[in-house]
Each structure stands twice: as C-alpha cells, then as structure tokens.
Amino acid sequence: VQLVESGGGLVQPGASLRLSCVASRLAFSTYSMSWYRQAPGKVRELVAVISGSDGSTDYADSVKGRFTISRDNAKNTVYLQMNSLKPEDTAVYRCKAVGYGMHYWGEGTQVTVSS
Secondary structure: OEEEEEOOEEEOOOOOEEEEEEEEOOOHHHOEEEEEEEOOOOOOEEEEEEOOOOOOEEEOOOOOOOEEEEEEHHHOEEEEEEOOOOHHHOEEEEEEEEEOOEEEEOOOEEEEEOO
C-alpha cells in the first residue's frame, strides 16, 4: 500500500491550496480517509475525515467552514481543499487510510502560510 500526498507549498494568508493523496494497492472505496497535520513542537491533529461507506465527513473545529475533504474513488484519490489559509495552518499534512483493522500513512506534504 502506498499513499502519496501532493499540493503543498508556500502561500500568503488568505490564499487557497488543494492537497491530493493518491492511494495505490488499496481497495480505496472501502477505506475511511483522513487528513492530519503536525506543526513543529505541536501534537498531531486530525483535520478532516471522510468515510468510505457513505462519504460522510467531519472536521476539526479549527478548519470548519474553510477546509473541505472529498474523494474520487475512480481515481483512488482524496482531496483537501483549503481556503482562507492562516499562519496557524502551517504544518506537514499527511493522509491516512483506515480499514479492515489496518491503517496506512503517507509521507506528508508541507504547507506554509506566511506573508
């Protein structure tokens, strides 16, 4: 199983980014997919999750109304659309797949929000 994130970068406050996570060798549509982030010196935080069964979603309070998680099962890809970015969103963002008692992580993509 391999999860590969992309789409991170350096942006100014208020900008948008869309992260992607492509999964391979995985029955993607049956797995719950999540985005986590971790900033230096801080604990890892669950940002958003989307179920594999009905596509229901949930978000951390800190990103509600700004971030949107979605998935394209035909492309084995989960997305995180991030709008109105703030400096406190700066972190390494990683995707995670959970299912059948297993979990898999990607290596992450850096998001830096700075003026």
